[in-house]
Amino acid sequence: MRNLISINELSKTYTGGFQALKDINLNIRDGEILALLGPNGAGKTTLISIICGIITPSAGSVYVDGYNIIKDFRITRSKIGLVPQELTTDSFESIWNTVTFSRGLFGKPSNPAHIEKVLKELSLWDKKDNKVMELSGGMKRRLLIAKALSHEPKILFLDEPTAGVDVKLRQDMWQLVGDLRKSGVTIILTTHYIEEAEEIADRVGVINKGEIVVVEEKTELMRKLGKKQLTLELFKKLEAIPKHLSPFNLELAREGSQLIYTYDTQAERTGITTLLGELHDASIKFKDLSTTQSSLEDIFVALVKDEQ
Amino acid sequence: MNLYAIKAIYKFEMSRTMRTLFQSVVSPVISTSLYFVVFGSAIGSRISEIEGISYGSFIVPGLIMLSLITQSLANASFGIYFPKFTGTIYELLSAPVSFIEIIMGYVGASATKSILLGLIILATAELFVPIRIAHPYWMMLFLVLTALTFSLFGFIIGIWADNFEKLQIIPLLIVTPLVFLGGSFYSISMLPPLWQKINLFNPVLYLISGFRWSFYEISDVSITLSLSMIMIFLGLCLATVWWIFKTGYQVKQ
Known part of the structure; x- marks a missing residue:
C-alpha cells in the first residue's frame, strides 16, 4: 500500500517555548484507518492541525499525496476533511446552509444531491432546515462530519470523534468510519479511548510528549507487545511459591488461592507444559485454569509508562 | 483563484445581514432620519446657508459617510471576529483559500452591505431635504473606496481583537470622534484656526470633503488630495492585512 501522507522530521514549538512535537516521522498509507493514541497534551491535535494547515510547523515537512502542505496548500487541503474535537458550529445558520458553505469554501461547485446524500447518511436530513443551535450534542458532532465530507475528501481527520457521545452514537460513528474506508477514504483518528482504536483501526500510533513511541499494525502490536497470563485456581491455598518453581516467575494472588504465570506469546516455547508437569510433581492441584491476553489499553499504558 | x-x-x-436586517439596515436608517430631524430641521433652521447650500442638504454627505464608515467597521470586524470567537475559524484556516480570497469574501460582503446602506440613507435624505449630485460617478467612487477601506480596517480590528471590548474600542474611541471632527456636520473653515490645522491630520476629513465635493462642488481640501489620502489609507490597510496573513498574527499559531 502506498504512502498517502509523509511526515518528515516535523517539530512544533509554540511561542511560549512549549515543544509540542519533536522530530515526528510518520507515513500514513492510502486507504487505511490509523488511530493516534496518546494522553491529553501528547501532541495529537497539534500534529493533525499542522497537516490540515491550521498551525504552522516550526521545522520539517509534510507531503499529502506527493504535494507539500505549504507550497501546494490548495491541492493538499482540498483532499482533506477535518472534524475538530470541539463542537464549533455556526449556531444561527441552518444545517443545509452551513454544509453548503463548507463545500464552497473547499472550492467545489454546488452539488445539492451530494449534500443531500451526506445529510441522509448522517441522519440529519430531517433537520436540514433547522438552525444549528437547535441540535443536540450528538447531532452537532454528526454535522461536523457532514461539513468535513461535503467536499468529498480523500482523507478524513477525526479529532476525538467520540468524546462525550453516548454508546449508540459511538457505534454509529464506528460504522460510518468503516463505510467511509470501504469507499476509499483514508481515516486518521485521534483518541484516548483504547477500545475505539482496538475496534476500528488498521494501525495504531502511540504519541507521547510530542514523540511517536510506536506505530504498528494493530494485530502485530498486540502480538509483539501483548502478554498472556495463565491463571490457576488452586485447590489449597499456598503460603509461598516453592523454590524449585522460581524460574517461572510465578505470582501468588488472592491470598494464595491463585497462581499466575505470565508468558511471551512470541516465544518458541511458552513453558506451560513444563510448568504443569512441575506442579503435578509438587502435588499442587488446581480446580480451574484460564488464560487472558493484554488489551491494547494495557499495551498503551505500558508504553506511556515506559516513556515516563 | x-x-x-x-x-x-x-x-x-x-445571509448574516439578512438574518439581522433590523440591526443592520433599519437601525442606521432610523438614526439617520433622527439626525435630519434634530440637526436638519430643529437646529439647521437656525443656521444660515453654507457656501450657498442649506444646512440640511449640507450635512447629507457627512451623514452618509458617518454611517458608511461605522457600518463598514462593524460589519467586517464582527464578520471575522465571530468565527474566531466561536472557533469555526478552523474551517477557514484548513480550507484551500488564500488570504486574498478570504479578504475578497469578507470585505466584499461588508462593503456591499455598507454601500447599500449608504444608498438607502441617500434615498431617505431625499425625503427630508433637496439633494443635488453634481458628480455621480465620483460620488460612487468615494462611496466604494471608503466602504472598501473601512471594511479592510474593520477586518484588521476583528483579527486584532481577542475580546468584545477590543472589538468596540477603536470604532468608539477613535473612529467615531474622527468622523465627527472630520466635518460631517460643518465645514472645517467654521472651526478656530488651531482646530483647522489639527484636523488636517484627520484622514476622515479628506473622505468627507471629497464626498461632499461630488455632491455640491464645495470642499475643504482639493479633490486630488482627498483621493490620494483615501488611496494611501487603502494601501496601508492592504499592507497590514497582507502582513497579518503572512505572519498568522492572532490567527495562526
Missing part, C-alpha cells in the same frame, strides 16, 4: 470559496464566504456574510 478559488472563486467558489469567495462566493461561499460572500453569500454566508450576506
